[in-house]
Amino acid sequence: MATQTQKKVTSKMNVRFGEHLHALRKAKELSLREMAELCSLDNSNISKIEHGKFDIQLSTIVELAKGLGVHPRELLDYDFE
Amino acid sequence: MATQTQKKVTSKMNVRFGEHLHALRKAKELSLREMAELCSLDNSNISKIEHGKFDIQLSTIVELAKGLGVHPRELLDYDFE
Structure with missing residues (x-):
């Protein structure tokens, strides 16, 4: 259980x-x-993800990358600190 | 529901x-x-992930990156095709 x-x-x-x-x-x-x-996600879910509502799964990251036409690693190419 | x-x-x-x-x-x-x-995952879960048992979440990808001492994007830096 997450603290x-x-x-x-x-x-x-x-x-x-x-x-x-x-x-x-x-x-x-x-x-x-x-x-x-361009991918198998609907626009309301993409909007919720953009607003930080989900701890999304790898399969969703791959779909988002498909929707943007980028490699999945681009979705994690930012400063995590 | 996933087909x-x-x-x-x-x-x-x-x-x-x-x-x-x-x-x-x-x-x-x-x-x-x-x-x-080096991270908050236990070795049996890491092993299951290595055997493709889970569709892991972003928070787990970040923990795996911590365990390896790499940036999270490295975890997705491979050929998805």
Whole structure:
């Protein structure tokens, strides 16, 4: 069971990932709807991920990468500190 | 609900990730026990991940990176095709 501190660390991490995802999508000039059409995620879930609501799974990272047309490692290419 | 094909794709992806994780750990000359001591995962879970048993979450990817002393993007730096 995750402790309170672990939950806080995870949610900060999810928000940071969401910010990076949002920046990548904007750089590609894709709307949520356009990105959703390029992968198997719907636009409301992509929006929730951008707002740090989920501790997403590897399979979702791979789908997000497909939607953006980038290699999955790009989704983790930011400062984690 | 994931379809049968999505489940097959996810499990192949998890096995591939596990192989990459195993190679990274070997390159660092770390045993499962030594790696477990450097992060908040236990050695049996790391072993299961290496055998593709889980569709792991972002927080686990970050812990694995801590255990290996690498940036999280390294965990996804392999050929996904």
